[in-house]
Amino acid sequence: MTRPVAWETFTAILFDLDGVITPTAVVHMRAWEEMFNAYLQEKSPGAPAYTDQDYFAYVDGKPRYDGVRDFLASRDITLPEGTPADPPELETVCGLGNRKNNAFNMVLARDGVEAYPGSVAFLDYLATLDVRLGVVSSSVNAPTVLKAAGLLDRFETVVSGAVADEQGLPGKPAPDTFVYAGKVLGATPSEAVVLEDAVSGVRAGKAGDFALVVGVDRGAGHDTLTAAGAGLVVSDLAELVPDHHSPARGAQQ
Numbered sequence: 316m317t318r319p320v321a322w323e324t325f326t327a328i329l330f331d332l333d334g335v336i337t338p339t340a341v342v343h344m345r346a347w348e349e350m351f352n353a354y355l356q357e358k359s360p361g362a363p364a365y366t367d368q369d370y371f372a373y374v375d376g377k378p379r380y381d382g383v384r385d386f387l388a389s390r391d392i393t394l395p396e397g398t399p400a401d402p403p404e405l406e407t408v409c410g411l412g413n414r415k416n417n418a419f420n421m422v423l424a425r426d427g428v429e430a431y432p433g434s435v436a437f438l439d440y441l442a443t444l445d446v447r448l449g450v451v452s453s454s455v456n457a458p459t460v461l462k463a464a465g466l467l468d469r470f471e472t473v474v475s476g477a478v479a480d481e482q483g484l485p486g487k488p489a490p491d492t493f494v495y496a497g498k499v500l501g502a503t504p505s506e507a508v509v510l511e512d513a514v515s516g517v518r519a520g521k522a523g524d525f526a527l528v529v530g531v532d533r534g535a536g537h538d539t540l541t542a543a544g545a546g547l548v549v550s551d552l553a554e555l556v557p558d559h560h561s562p563a564r565g566a567q568q
């Protein structure tokens with residue numbers, strides 16, 4: 316059983332959003348699947364389908380257009396980059412990304428978002444401590460998702476994909492967005508914790524030398540997250556609330 320984490324000893328706790336606080340990683344997954352499979356069938360009928368394995372290997376946790384580019388590269392497809400203003404019909408990296416974004420926003424508007432109860436329990440617990448909380452998400456939609464979940468006011472800073480673009484910060488797996496959020500909250504990486512469900516995000520936390528990287532296993536796999544640099548892996552954030560009796564697996568850094 317893992318030694319409990321002394322959360323009060325850290326200055327800042329930095330949360331990924333999709334798949335860590337809200338179950339929206341699944342909405343992203345389905346929207347990517349729908350878009351890529353329609354595109355592949357149209358471009359080369361009979362091509363092997365895009366699968367969840369592709370999502371975890373090439374898309375998960377990355378900024379929108381990086382995900383498009385990296386998946387297409389895995390199928391030896393190179394498209395012109397285009398620009399973020401490209402309409403979804405255009406066959407460019409940005410056009411395809413925007414196609415997927417429309418599907419994502421349709422589901423969001425239709426179904427709304429409810430946070431993971433265990434994540435809310437952990438946020439409630441942290442609110443009793445003197446620690447500062449931030450969200451670091453590759454998604455441009457992060458503030459919308461947080462607002463829909465009723466959690467926007469729980470965080471002092473939200474470093475979304477839009478903030479990263481404004482600040483010229485490279486996305487995950489580069490550590491820059493986490494380091495930037497830490498700085499905003501007055502914490503160096505050695506004083507901050509990263510919580511992530513995506514391999515690219517865990518790698519970012521590891522590369523930034525954060526005090527602790529917590530992997531949240533929502534499908535990427537315990538061993539994969541550990542190999543990417545997670546010092547502790549849980550399957551739900553409720554496991555991080557002291558006195559919770561289902562033990563977290565892995566070793567604290």
Ligand SMILES: O=P(O)(O)OC[C@H]1O[C@@H](O)[C@H](O)[C@@H](O)[C@@H]1O
Nearest residue numbers: 333343375376379453454455456
């Ligand atoms: O919502 P956006 O800006 O298109 O960002 C998409 C990405 O946002 C990330 O938060 C998710 O982890 C990715 O899986 C997703 O693809």
